[in-house]
Amino acid sequence: MSKNLQVETEMSKISAMLVEQSHLRLLGSDSWTFPLQLADIQMKTVVRSQMDVLMKMILKILDRLEVKQANEISELLTVETIFVEHMLELMMQNKMVEKLETIYQLTTSGSMHLTKGTFAHDPMEEHVEIAFSSYHNESLERDYSRNVFDEDGNVPDFRFENETDLVDVKNLDELHIKQMIEDSGYEFLVENGQKLIEEICSVDLKESLRVVCLEFHLHDRTEDSFFIRVWNTWTGKFDPRFEDELNHKEASRLRKLYVG
Known part of the structure; x- marks a missing residue:
């Protein structure tokens, strides 16, 4: 399936889901990308169990x-x-x-x-992969069934990119990286206790992706309000980070754009 067809197919699915709410009217839609860094993190962990x-x-x-x-x-x-x-x-x-x-x-x-009353076992070396978004300043958990990528540069970048201070995953401090691992779905509960991160050994960038987001312009007939929803195809969810920024900067423009 071509990238454009993937975008159109996913756009149709989310559009249909939104207009299931009878008070909402879909006015328009758009698509754009944001950068996502896949990083391989080498770390030392230790299992702490009841003594x-x-x-x-x-x-x-x-x-x-x-x-x-x-x-x-x-x-x-x-x-x-x-x-x-x-x-x-x-x-x-x-x-x-x-x-x-x-x-x-x-x-x-x-x-x-x-x-x-606990016992710490010998440290173990292992690795975990996280997907870091500098826009969110955190790792994003992946929904494998919904991802759409722009590998050919046909979909434009998020229009406020230049206003965001983008950070490289390799420059994050250890505390931030540990927190992202905890938020990524990594399993810390094991059969004989709880696993703790003792040390972050290295952070290697494996791949940079251009993940597609779908933007929807909506009118709430009940409240006569205009707003934007953003579907993140990486997470398979609506994305409050992008929605907050777009609604703050552009919601007032929507009324002029669609009503005049």
Whole structure:
């Protein structure tokens, strides 16, 4: 299906949806594009889960007693020494416990974990893709069934582009990127706990897209008002960011344009 035919087809669908409301009259329509950056983000994540009962008991013992050997703990808890040794090794790897001279001791991190009752697993490296719109200054979640792109430059750019300070996704600060990942639909709840972003390692721009938006000029017969609706084909939703700007700048012009 050609790009123009895609635009026309989607335009017809949304037009029909709008005029289902009997008090609305469709006066005209338009289409334009806005830039969207697809970025691949490399990050380190860590899973935080509820602390294992054995781990919690060992930490409590080390917090109160001087322990030199794992079997001292196993005798107190009446569990096999091998399980205690394994847990001590795990906690030392995660810097929750350290051995000073001959005595096991809690670290500051171990005391904090004991207080919170949670355990942070080893960090993992993974990546996630986000779609960043500098107009919205956030990531936009995609509706794969409704996307229309302008790859040939046949659809004009959003007419207020020069008035917007466009930001490159690679120049965003880490806090902003973390927030966008959280808003993107990334799954943070996992089987054994909750995943946290520990570090953003890199942000690579994979592709820049020209996403088509459909603009509709409407008259509300009941209130005798003129306004603009904008359908974003990337999100498959009406877009309040563009609607607010267009209605603020052009709604008064619509009456003159269509009524005179």
